[in-house]
Amino acid sequence: MANLHTGTSMRQAAKAFNVPLGTLHNKIHHKHGAAVGGPKTLTSEEEDRLVSVLKKLSTWRFPVDQYVLKACSRETVVAMTDQFLHSQAMMTGARLNST
Numbered sequence: 001m002a003n004l005h006t007g008t009s010m011r012q013a014a015k016a017f018n019v020p021l022g023t024l025h026n027k028i029h030h031k032h033g034a035a036v037g038g039p040k041t042l043t044s045e046e047e048d049r050l051v052s053v054l055k056k057l058s059t060w061r062f063p064v065d066q067y068v069l070k071a072c073s074r075e076t077v078v079a080m081t082d083q084f085l086h087s088q089a090m091m092t093g094a095r096l097n098s099t
Contacts, residue, residue: 042073050076 014021026032053072057064
């Protein structure tokens with residue numbers, strides 16, 4: 001990118017750094033706005049909760065393999081889903097009682 005500010009053409013920079021010209025063009029014109037990767041399975045809150053659980057397990061020197069990780073993440077998602085459904089039921093009940 002610095003080379004482009006010094007007068008190097010996009011085509012020359014793409015060739016020099018072995019980057020496709022389209023990719024360089026999109027980068028310069030800010031067309032790479034979306035997050036990289038596929039859709040997330042966990043929300044940021046769920047991911048933070050899972051990280052805190054895993055950190056706590058590491059302080060206890062509890063070995064975490066892929067099966068423990070899957071179990072922890074599944075429990076986190078189930079707990080968050082239960083909490084969400086409970087809050088939705090409370091809101092629906094509150095609306096029904098207020099009418």
